[in-house]
Amino acid sequence: MALIIAGERSGVGKTTVTLALLSCLSRRYRRVQSFKVGPDYIDPMFHQRVTGRPCRNLDPVLTSETYVQACFKRHLNGVDYALIEGVMGLFDGASGRDDVASTAHIARLLNVPVLLVLDCSRLSRSVAAIAQGYCCFDQSIQVAGVVLNRVGSDRHLELLQDALEPLQLPILGVLRRQDSLTIPDRHLGLVPTDELTFLDQLIDQLADIGETCFNWERLLPLLRAEIHDLTVTNQPLNTSVTQSVTRIAIARDRAFSFYYQDNLDLLQQLGAELVPWSPLGDTTLPEDVQGLFFGGGFPEVFAQELAHNIEARQAVWNAIVQGMPTYAECGGLMYLCQQVTDFEEKCWSMVGILPTEAVMGKRLTLGYRQATALQHTPLVLMGERVWGHEFHRSQLTASPEHPLFETRGYDPKGKVGIEGWRMHQLHASYIHLHWGGTVDIPQRFLKCCQQFNPN
Structure with missing residues (x-):
């Protein structure tokens, strides 16, 4: 119990x-x-x-x-x-x-x-x-x-x-x-x-x-940790797609800390080596990585420090332009924008891959989203539907020309929207995903990372 x-x-x-x-x-x-x-x-x-x-x-x-x-x-x-x-x-x-x-x-x-x-x-x-x-x-x-x-x-x-x-x-x-x-x-x-x-x-x-x-x-x-009247059969995880260790650089510091532990466990079980690095304090990416993972967090709170770390921003920009598979959620998406405007209306330069800016405001965007992929990315296939969650007070100044997702709230009669960016091998979205029920997502991401060759 x-x-x-x-x-x-x-x-x-x-x-x-x-x-x-x-x-x-x-x-x-x-x-x-x-x-x-x-x-x-x-x-x-x-x-x-x-x-x-x-x-x-x-x-x-x-x-x-x-x-x-x-x-x-x-x-x-x-x-x-x-x-x-x-x-x-x-x-x-x-x-x-x-x-x-x-x-x-x-x-x-x-x-x-x-x-x-x-x-x-x-x-x-x-x-x-x-x-x-x-x-x-x-x-x-x-x-x-x-x-x-x-x-x-x-x-x-x-x-x-x-x-x-x-x-x-x-x-x-x-x-x-x-x-x-x-x-x-x-x-x-x-x-x-x-x-x-x-x-x-x-x-x-x-x-x-x-x-x-x-x-x-x-x-x-x-x-007491005892189970009564709960019959569950655990499905074995298919790891056949990952035959070698895949090094993934994962942003872990005060600005980026929003990760579901189950997602990290799945990546490791599928053959990933998660290599922590700090966009706040490190000037280079870890060596020999084949993918980037930016979770959510509070980049708006640490925007000045992120902006001043020009070397890290340039390293991320170079990696994405070279085609390194990259997954960015919410705060990670904000970091990849042209700039972030904080609550004091001060503007700070970010990585600059996405042709938009993130502006903090009073409006809270909150709720479950059913997202339908409008194109292939390193994580999802066109037409695939996933459930995610939004929770942020920033808004983007420009919409993607070719959006990643069509979204609908938990209420099936709710408003339909579009969001998310797909550029190079980048999947960037405000929507947080839990991969527990969709193991295909991390499998695709790792397979894409394995195929990355900067040369």
Whole structure:
């Protein structure tokens, strides 16, 4: 079994509760595995920093229900305890009309109980109505108990306990208001772990809180990494297309850090050697690489440093012009533009391969996308449909003459758009892809890289 942390809504403290549990578990035990529901990059960074193990994303839209089950089962092997952090409110799904891809969906799919986090900062007796509503809304969801977050005083706690007592719903945790316990955020969520100098102290503080605020006697049996009533057959991975090691330069620094661990694992299993390099600090590409991989991140925050590293920008430009297969997602796409205009309206030169500019703004582009390829690239075939996710506050000043994708939102009646660039052997798009359900994509990319010959 494992436990899934759900909230009544976004912002109730799911991440704080999850990190407190993980910090305390990791202090006591070595083998703790975490998971995150949905298309998230930053929360998994915090999980990994606490547990020392990569967090795994569980997203049935980007992959499939079968893949979610297989991923969960695979990564429970060899661990003692497991914890899943949910997304938004318990029943909030991708469309808003049902609970597909919600925390509840994953709880049913994996047959795991829910620990419901309630924000009690402006509640007393009403907490019982909220808790009862969540418990009764879907009888197939097992609510194992609640965590009362942001409790103000002993008197406040007494009122909450009295209100919940008739429901016979276990209170498995009580977190007092912690004004000093804050993780800074910015325009796309929490500030990533590599930028926080005080993170080790924060983890220790969370572990100390976790020792005293949770009912561990009741929680530990729920958190044990055991699988019940989940029958999944793992499909063997066909690695026949990769008969030799393929060196891929992967941008990994403060500006580029958004990668699904499963994608990196697939590349390595298929025969790739991932060679980290920094567009911020390195002046050349790694030697003897046959492909480039730029994930998302925050190039707008570090645009000045990226612009000043002229040697790195020129090296990337030369490699792409020579035909080196290159995959760039979101922030990676921005880095390949002519320039980036930051939130202060300052313009910074970038690689310059794409004939467009990325301009930061207030508008948030967010949501799942079904993308149909309009041409062949090193990753997709013309006519192929893939599910991806967009999450950015930048807009491009020019559209591609020959777009890469036709896109549609999760709602099939939604607006149709075009986006993405295909130049040389470059696949650049705002759309983040998870390859768990589409192994053909990394296989094509590596095969294309193997064929690259700069001479």
